[in-house]
Amino acid sequence: MNEREKIIRLWFDMWLKQKDLGIDNIFMEDAIYIESWGPEYENRATIKHWFSEWNSRGKVLIWEIKQFFHKDSQTVVEWYFKNAMDDGRIEEFDGISLIEWTAENRIKTLKEFGCNRNNYNPYQNGNVPQFRDEQANWF
Numbered sequence: 602m603n604e605r606e607k608i609i610r611l612w613f614d615m616w617l618k619q620k621d622l623g624i625d626n627i628f629m630e631d632a633i634y635i636e637s638w639g640p641e642y643e644n645r646a647t648i649k650h651w652f653s654e655w656n657s658r659g660k661v662l663i664w665e666i667k668q669f670f671h672k673d674s675q676t677v678v679e680w681y682f683k684n685a686m687d688d689g690r691i692e693e694f695d696g697i698s699l700i701e702w703t704a705e706n707r708i709k710t711l712k713e714f715g716c717n718r719n720n721y722n723p724y725q726n727g728n729v730p731q732f733r734d735e736q737a738n739w740f
Contacts, residue, residue, distance in 0.1 A: 604706050605676050606669055609698075612708075613680075615652070616661040624649050628708045637696060637715035659686040663693075676700045681718075694718055 608627050615622050624645065628634075634642040634651075642648045663683040670677040678700070683693035694715045701710040723730035 603669070603671065605671065605700075605702060608706060608708070609669070609676065609678055609700070610666065613664045613666065616656075616664055619656045619660065621649065621652060624652065626707075629703060632708055633710045635710075635712045637694075637713040658688075659684050674702050674704075676702065682715075 611622060612627060615624070628645045628648055630645050631643075632645050632648060634648050640651075642651050661682070661684045663681065665681045667679040667681065669679075676699075678698050680696050680698070681693070682696055683691070685691050695718055696713055696715045699710075699712045699714070700708055703709050721733065723732050725731070
């Protein structure tokens with residue numbers, strides 16, 4: 602298995618196990634992590650705080666890797682994600698992470714992009730689109 606893929610799998614496993622298994626080893630000190638819905642964590646200390654704080658109020662149930670794409674110092678990983686928050690909310694979506702690496706295989710930047718799983722064809726009943734009257738998800 603590719604070294605970068607091992608690192609990404611470790612990051613996902615940390616969330617599934619709710620345990621820091623080496624954040625210091627996989628992220629640069631000045632790494633930037635951007636979630637699909639807007640929050641940006643601008644260094645490893647903040648990433649570690651977010652990881653710990655988030656896991657105190659929710660649990661990642663599934664973070665399944667579908668495929669990887671590698672080019673030079675970048676990796677794209679496609680995945681499916683599902684969590685349960687302590688307030689009862691359950692969230693799930695498909696996503697992609699765009700990762701930029703250092704020469705030492707440490708994460709320099711990680712940017713997430715999310716996609717709604719509740720898809721439909723707005724042209725199913727004709728040439729005029731019929732969109733669902735629902736609030737768009739946060740990603």
